[in-house]
Amino acid sequence: MRPVALLLPLSGERAALGLSMQRAAMLAESDAKLMFALDTAGTATGAAAAAQAALKRGAAMILGPLTSWEASAAATAVAARVPVVAFTNNPAAQASGAYVFGITATQTTTAVLRYARSRGVRSVVVVGDGTAWSNAASEAAVKAQRDLGLDVRAVAVTAGAPLPAIGDAPDAVLVPGSGDAVLSAARALRDSGVQLLGTVQTLDHRPSAIDALDGAWIAAPDPAAFGSFSAEFEARNGGDPGAIAALAYDAAKVARTLRDAGRLSREGLLGTESFAGVTGAVRFRTDGSCSRDLAILVAAPDGYRSVATSRGA
Structure with missing residues (x-):
């Protein structure tokens, strides 16, 4: 053998x-x-x-x-x-x-956007901080918008700077990571009533992060x-x-x-x-990529709980 x-x-x-x-x-x-x-x-x-x-x-x-x-x-x-x-x-x-x-950023971004679309979300603003992951998530979101029937816009934030203008209020805001600048933006946007979305790299168990992400939908492996x-x-x-x-x-x-x-x-x-x-669960593709099932988690004061599964992102 x-x-x-x-x-x-x-x-x-x-x-x-x-x-x-x-x-x-x-x-x-x-x-x-x-x-x-x-x-x-x-x-x-x-x-x-x-x-x-x-x-x-x-x-x-x-x-x-x-x-x-x-x-x-x-x-x-x-x-x-x-x-x-x-x-x-x-x-x-x-x-x-x-x-x-x-x-990958594409897997988890596509998964959470697909779930959001199934819940009636039509417009999304991606708030990135310039990291490689954030940039990849923004790119994936823009590429997915036609297939998912979404309107996607991307803005960048930096630590200590005010949140840039995002135009008309979107249905949801995607925060790809959990850096301080992104979490600060998430906290401000959550208080405005916008639905927060996140990727696997948004997961953060610090009390301050969980507070900022309260109610967010996040695509990640099942905890x-x-x-x-x-x-x-x-x-x-x-x-x-x-x-x-x-x-x-x-x-x-x-x-x-x-x-x-x-x-x-x-x-x-x-x-x-x-x-x-x-x-x-994964399936391998001939081009070297994988499709992957991911859980959709909801952030709450006591942590993250699974509410759905996104198949084959």
């Missing part, structure tokens, strides 16, 4: 995260003969060398690496001989042949599913695994599901209807 290789930064500045991801993956596949880890050191050169080592050891599939530059280097080194399921959320890695398994995974991880390893470690757990489950079905291959990856996971 051919094994699966897990490419992670087990040395360097992201070593602690890499170790947490390795431990999470081993919850889904504990047999070292069926899954082994290789260190990328968090660099493109290290990722390419690790990918080549994985091929020499007979790997049928590569899970990882973590970043887009590592993923591109690994996929290029592999040259399509085996699938590379990378943990990055940067769609740029698809160009190298890697599958982008991270939760109940993550809670079960987190409890299992803590019982085995101690500590909080974090959301990125959950991706490693889900990827290892994908590989195990395919092995159990005798389909540990690119054909199996693309031909399977859906893979269940802590970060949402």
Whole structure:
């Protein structure tokens, strides 16, 4: 039986995260003969060398690496001989042949806008802070407006500056992240009666953030599913695994599901209807992207609760 290789930064500045991801993956596949880890050191050169080592050891599939530059280097080194399921959320890695398994800005933005449209929202203003995620969410919202029947406008805010004029009051305001400038805008807009929307990176458990986001609809993985995974991880390893470690757990489950079905291959990856996971059920596409089911959460004083599911964002 051919094994699966897990490419992670087990040395360097992201070593602690890499170790947490390795431990999470081993919850889904504990047999070292069926899954082994290789260190990328968090660099493109290290990722390419690790990918080549994985091929020499007979790997049928590569899970990882973590970043887009590592993923591109690994996929290029592999040259399509085996699938590379990378943990990055940067769609740029698809160009190298890697599958982008991270939760992308497009997935979570589209999911929350689809839900908002189903609830009667017709106009949305996206309030960004200039970060890469915020910019990607704004771009995704603008691209989705025709398909969803929405009118979308985007404005930018900076810390300490007043909220720019947004014209006629929209039905909803999308805040892609949870930076101080965005949360300040969210607090002001919430008090005006506008419906707030958020993405997975809007989730913030600080009391001040929850207060600012009270009543917001947010697209993210189901907290109940993550809670079960987190409890299992803590019982085995101690500590909080974090959301990125959950991706490693889900990827290892994908590989195990395919092995159990005798389909540990690119054909199996693309031909399977859906893979269940802590970060949402996913289906892989031929272009290297994934469709992902996400929960729609509502922010409340006691936290976030799930009220709906957005299918295949």
